Amino acid sequence: xxxxxxxxxxxxxIAMTAPDGSSVKAxxxxxxxxxxxxxxxxxxxxxxxxxxxxxxxxxxxxxAGIAVLGVSKDPPKKHLKFAEKxxxxxxxxxxxxxxxxxxxxxxxxxxxxxxRTYMGMERTTYLIDAEGKISRIxxxxxxxxxxxxxxxxxxxx
Numbered sequence: 001x002x003x004x005x006x007x008x009x010x011x012x013x014i015a016m017t018a019p020d021g022s023s024v025k026a027x028x029x030x031x032x033x034x035x036x037x038x039x040x041x042x043x044x045x046x047x048x049x050x051x052x053x054x055x056x057x058x059x060x061x062x063x064a065g066i067a068v069l070g071v072s073k074d075p076p077k078k079h080l081k082f083a084e085k086x087x088x089x090x091x092x093x094x095x096x097x098x099x100x101x102x103x104x105x106x107x108x109x110x111x112x113x114x115x116r117t118y119m120g121m122e123r124t125t126y127l128i129d130a131e132g133k134i135s136r137i138x139x140x141x142x143x144x145x146x147x148x149x150x151x152x153x154x155x156x157x
Contacts, residue, residue: 016093042082053147
């Protein structure tokens, strides 16, 4: 597991895959504030709620000049179905490659449930300034009210 990247450091500029198969990375948003929220899995209760909450506020983020990107290890086709099923407007990206962004950030980590250990995504949100530096990190996010809190912090940046 890699060392965690912290506030004040550059956000990793590693390509991920959008649902349409195109490439997306942090530098695509240079000159804009960017919120990247990492979540464990499409179509699970907490992840669906989190994505819906960011989608509800997506127009507010755009109006404030803030880009938003939801990221999990799910494949692009699964993201497409997930977005269509729940009418999500906040863009999604797949970070399925080994050595990807979540690995570089140290949030693809060992988890355990019912005594079984496995690798999984730690629900984490990053607020990145217009220069590509991490200005705030929310670790082990609790979904309720999170998107509102991130919007307020991003507007204040």
